[in-house]
Amino acid sequence: MRIRELAMALRSGELSPAEHVADVLDRLVADTTNAVVALDTERATAEAAARTAELARGEWRGPLHGVAVGIKDLVDVAGLPTRAGSRILDDAGPARADAPIVTALRRAGAVVVAKLHTHEFAYGPTGDVSATGPARNPHDPSRITGGSSSGSAAAVAAGHLPLAIGTDTGCSVRTPAALCGIVGLKPTFGRLPTEGVFPLAESCDHVGLLTADVHGASVTYDALVREGGGGGIQAPGVAGVRIGAPADGYWAPLDPAIADGVAAAVERLARHGAEVVEVRTAMIGELAATYPVIVGSEALATHGTWLAERPEDYQPLTRRRLERMADLPAREYVLAQRARRRLVAAMRAALDGVDALVLPTTRLRATPIGEQVIDGVTVASALLDLNLPFNLSGWPAVSVPAAVDGLPAGVQVVGVGLEERGVLRVAAALGA
Structure with a gap:
């Protein structure tokens, strides 16, 4: 529809x-x-x-x-x-x-x-x-x-x-x-x-x-x-847009079909006039490590009273995730936020001149309901890790369907030098 x-x-x-x-x-x-x-x-x-x-x-x-x-x-x-x-x-x-x-x-x-x-x-x-x-x-x-x-x-x-x-x-x-x-x-x-x-x-x-x-x-x-006004949608086209293709191992999917889908997306953008450059983000592992501390600490601040008084009313997995944060010192949260600011700045510097990144949305496709580990891989991490850096940075990002057979997968377009309409313009060139 x-x-x-x-x-x-x-x-x-x-x-x-x-x-x-x-x-x-x-x-x-x-x-x-x-x-x-x-x-x-x-x-x-x-x-x-x-x-x-x-x-x-x-x-x-x-x-x-x-x-x-x-x-x-x-x-x-x-x-x-x-x-x-x-x-x-x-x-x-x-x-x-x-x-x-x-x-x-x-x-x-x-x-x-x-x-x-x-x-x-x-x-x-x-x-x-x-x-x-x-x-x-x-x-x-x-x-x-x-x-x-x-x-x-x-x-x-x-x-x-x-x-x-x-x-x-x-x-x-x-x-x-x-x-x-x-x-x-x-x-x-x-x-x-x-x-x-x-x-x-x-x-x-x-x-x-x-x-x-x-x-x-x-x-x-x-x-x-625009509060209901409509209009202002940019015409499709990526000629001259500088696309960063992350080469660090952190960004690699576990499903080969996803990798092929992303490669096809990058190739399509190049055919339509985009300039594709390989980029590296040496700080990405350290930046990603701040995420569970920041999110877990802020979540516990919201849920602490309920967790103490009504733990049985949470789903077991949610309760365990919250309980793991209970003994984390506030100092760790402050340090994580400081590191976040420093590392996001470092990531932006490493991507200087890049308009948008193109990468997988997830490392895996849809897994069976209830499965937390597949072939030794933690499902939650495989679904989260390639997205969370752009919540830490606050940059705009869109997932569009990848060209794969069978279960769907996503290609993620992230704005570095582009705002939302620019990101969507790049996404539109992928034919989604």
């Missing part, structure tokens, strides 16, 4: 927002991926009718007018509880107000239809740890979606929705996008508001979006940052 064709049909009157939203709600009711946490049927139906009436009067809010959107259940939607995939929040009452990102979507004309599955408290990259059970990959229901924006990716990949909102603290938009074969954009840190979003680690948390293709991500991003 692509936003380009859908928006044209809605604006022309070939399809009404009311018909579109009713169809989406039917699809979500019949979902088999465990993507749906709650439907907002009554309000969505009323808003779809209102968007239909606006079009009948010649009023058009932009390319998201009447488009159904799902929201990760970490983000407040007025009238619905935010439970974050956890029994800890079983008794949470309805949110009193929309998070600002939801307000921006409604202003742009989008219709919120559902809250979607998340890995518990967004603290994991697999999507199979939640009070409501695992999300299932639409390409193979025995396998993970990736996380933590698991339901958002599954719903878009299954064709239920054209657009979903997720969050990304280390990989949580890009990894499920890669494993489910769709597009996931993590904008620059702070570019989309995180107020009204349950925090995992505030210094790394981003709000992002998932769509079927790059054009849909471009339209949505532009509509949100």
